[in-house]
Amino acid sequence: MKNFARAEIVVNLGDIAGNIKAIKKLVRPGTMVMSVVKADGYGLGMCESAKTSVEAGADWLGVATVNEGLTLRRAGITTPILVFCPVFECEFESIVREELTSTFFSLAACQKLSQVAGRLGKAAKIHIKLDTGLNRIGYRFEDMDSVVGEVLAIAGLPGIAIGGVYSHLATSDSDPTFVAVQLGRFLSMIDRLEGAGVRFPLKHISNSGGVLNHPECNLDMVRCGILTYGMSPCSSPQGVARIEELGFRQALTFHSRVGHVKTVRAGESVGYSRKYFATGDITVATVLVGYADGLSRQLSNKGRVLINGRYCDIIGNVCMDQLMVDATGASAGIGDEVIIIGRSAGERILAEEVAELQGSVNYEVSTALSMRGEKSYV
Numbered sequence: 622m623k624n625f626a627r628a629e630i631v632v633n634l635g636d637i638a639g640n641i642k643a644i645k646k647l648v649r650p651g652t653m654v655m656s657v658v659k660a661d662g663y664g665l666g667m668c669e670s671a672k673t674s675v676e677a678g679a680d681w682l683g684v685a686t687v688n689e690g691l692t693l694r695r696a697g698i699t700t701p702i703l704v705f706c707p708v709f710e711c712e713f714e715s716i717v718r719e720e721l722t723s724t725f726f727s728l729a730a731c732q733k734l735s736q737v738a739g740r741l742g743k744a745a746k747i748h749i750k751l752d753t754g755l756n757r758i759g760y761r762f763e764d765m766d767s768v769v770g771e772v773l774a775i776a777g778l779p780g781i782a783i784g785g786v787y788s789h790l791a792t793s794d795s796d797p798t799f800v801a802v803q804l805g806r807f808l809s810m811i812d813r814l815e816g817a818g819v820r821f822p823l824k825h826i827s828n829s830g831g832v833l834n835h836p837e838c839n840l841d842m843v844r845c846g847i848l849t850y851g852m853s854p855c856s857s858p859q860g861v862a863r864i865e866e867l868g869f870r871q872a873l874t875f876h877s878r879v880g881h882v883k884t885v886r887a888g889e890s891v892g893y894s895r896k897y898f899a900t901g902d903i904t905v906a907t908v909l910v911g912y913a914d915g916l917s918r919q920l921s922n923k924g925r926v927l928i929n930g931r932y933c934d935i936i937g938n939v940c941m942d943q944l945m946v947d948a949t950g951a952s953a954g955i956g957d958e959v960i961i962i963g964r965s966a967g968e969r970i971l972a973e974e975v976a977e978l979q980g981s982v983n984y985e986v987s988t989a990l991s992m993r994g995e996k997s998y999v
Contacts, residue, residue: 625876625878625995625997626995627877627878627880627909627910628875628876628877628878628909628910628914628993628994628995629875629876629877629994629995629996629997630664630665630666630873630874630875630990630994630995630996630997631873631874631875631876631963631996631997631998631999632665632666632669632670632872632873632874632996632997632998632999633870633872633873633874633998633999634669634670634673634872634998634999635999636851636870636871636872637665637670637673637674637677637849637850637851637872638673638674638676638677639677639868639869639870640848640849640850640851640868640869640870640872641654641656641673641674641677641678641679641849642677642678642868643848643867643868643869644832644843644845644848644849645678646867646868647832647833647836647839647867648832648836648839648843649836649839652839652840652841652842652843653680653681653823653841653842653843654678654679654680654681654842654843654845655679655680655681655682655683655703655825655842655843655844655845656670656671656674656675656679656681656682656683656845656849657682657683657684657844657845657846657849658670658671658674658682658683658684658689658693658849659683659684659685659686659689659705659846660685660988661988662850663846663847663849663850663852663984663987663988664873664915664987664988664989664990665850665872665873665987665996666996666998667684667689667692667693668692668693668696668698669996669998670849670850671693671696671698671700672696672698674849675698675700679700680700680701680842681700681701681702681703681842682698682700682701682702682703683702683703683705683844683846684702684703684704684705685704685705685706686704686706687704687708687712687715687716687721687723689704690702690704690716690719690721691715691719691721694719694721701722702721702722703721703722703723703724703748704716704721704722704723704724705724706724706758707724707758708723708724708725708730710730710733713733713734713737713745714737714741716745717734717737717738717741717743717744717745718741718743720743720746721746722746722747722748722784722785723745723746723747723748724747724748724750724758725747725748725749725750725775726749726750726751726752726758726759726760728771728774728775731747731775731778731781732778734747734780734781735778735779735780735781738779738780738781739779739780743780744780744781744782745780745781745782746782746784747775747781747782747783747784748783748784748785748786748787748823749772749775749783749785749786749787749821750786750787750788751786751787751788751806751807751810751811752788753788753789753802753803753804753806753807753810753826754791754799754802754803754806755788755789755790755791755803757789759788760772760810762806762809762810765810765813768810768814769813769814769817772814772817772819773814773817773818773819776818776819783819783820783821784821784822784823785821785822785823785824785825785841785842786811786814786821786823786824786825787823787824787825787826787844788803788806788807788826789826789828790803790826790827790828790830790831790835790838791803793827793828793829793830793831793833793834793835793838793854794830794833794834794854794855794860795855797834797835800831800834800835800838803826804826804835804837804838807824807826811824822841823841823842824840824841824842825840825841825842825843825844826838826840827839827840827843827844828843828844828845828846828854829845829846829847829848829849829854830854830855831843832845832848833848833854833863833864833867846984847983847984848864848869850871850872850873850987851864851869851870851871851872851873852871852873852972852973852983852984852987853973853983856973856976856977856982856983856984857973857977858971858973858974858977860973861971861973871971871972873962873963873972873987873990874960874962874963874964875960875961875962875963875990875994876958876959876960876961876963877908877909877910877914877958877959877961878908878909878956878957878958878959879906879907879908879909879928879948879953879954879955879956879957879959880907880908880909880943880955881906881907881955882904882905882906882907882948882953882954882955883904883905883907884902884903884904884905885899885902885903885904885905886899886902887899887900887901887902890937891905891936891937891945892921892936892937892938892940892945893937893938893940894938896921896922896937896938897922897936897937903947903949904947904948904949904950904951904953905936905945905946905947905948906928906933906945906946906948906951906953906957906959907943907944907945908926908943908944908945908946908959909942909943910942910943910944910959910961911939911940911941911942911943911944912939912940912941913941913942913992913993914942914990914992914993914994915986915989915990915992915993915994916939916944916961916989916990917939917975917979917981917986917989918938918939919978919979919980919981920935920939920944920975920978920979921935921937921938921939922935922936922937922938923935923978924939924975924978924979925946925970926946926959926960926961926970927959927960927963927964927965927966927968927969927970928946928948928951928953928957928958928959928960928965929951929952929953929957929965929966930965930966930967930968931948931950931951931968932968933946933947933948933951933953934946934947946959961975962975962986971983972986972987
């Protein structure tokens with residue numbers, strides 16, 4: 622065990638590489654793969670995940686913000702990068718200079734972007750976003766009569782290079798009927814736009830759930846976030862079992878240490894607000910991790926950890942920097958490793974299990990861990 626201080630995220634880069642290769646096996650030859658590395662690589666480290674993904678065959682990288690894209694560029698990554706979130710005028714110069722491809726769905730914004738591109742003497746790369754039912758961002762399907770003229774105008778602007786068009790599936794793991802609706806709307810919108818004279822080199826709508834469940838959605842490119850890290854898009858242990866049969870491996874381990882061990886007598890309480898009372902004499906281990914490290918307070922009195930290969934229940938309220946567990950029978954000692962997510966002596970705790978207990982999803986579990994935990998890579 623590496624000599625870490627109190628809490629650490631361990632990322633298996635070999636697993637990330639293997640996951641990218643598993644994605645490539647699921648899509649037809651010629652379909653590009655985008656590795657989505659936003660939110661610090663879903664908590665596992667953005668630059669490291671990006672470099673590993675590219676080396677394993679990823680064609681594009683996806684980020685949420687311009688700053689994330691700039692961080693990748695500063696790390697020497699030259700792979701095409703798509704910024705998903707709307708870009709503001711104060712960021713236009715940066716995206717043009719660093720050749721970030723950005724998401725646009727406004728003629729007015731693109732007119733301003735065109736002016737910046739002209740001043741810099743470089744093309745501004747964009748993908749047009751279409752809203753087919755997620756109702757988040759993008760040109761709405763219902764507004765197609767006006768959208769056609771607007772996108773035609775964007776395509777005619779000097780210095781604007783439309784490299785693609787995309788949408789986002791809302792129910793790729795839960796409602797195949799609505800997936801079909803969205804795909805139909807997407808293709809219909811593209812037909813209208815291309816019929817009017819706009820050309821899109823890349824068309825993409827599929828996410829991780831789409832890759833697994835809806836091959837008909839895997840068009841010119843697929844965008845995979847959670848699958849890149851070997852976690853299930855449907856955020857369930859059953860989903861993990863399914864993707865592991867396809868060669869995916871969860872790349873995340875999150876561990877801490879035992880900071881103190883004591884005996885608590887029957888009838889004594891443990892933790893803030895006295896939410897737990899011992900029914901008999903127990904061994905209590907204090908673990909040096911808490912909600913400031915991204916471990917949800919919702920795990921109070923219902924989560925568990927692994928110490929020396931034994932499951933130990935979280936007892937009492939999770940604190941900001943520490944939590945207490947019933948370590949009776951685990952032979953816990955000060956400094957012992959505590960697995961919060963990962964494996965120990967043949968036993969395992971999945972990110973999906975943690976998510977279910979805290980009423981959340983694995984996406985939130987992994988991204989929250991980036992708050993304070995150190996990272997190491999194997």
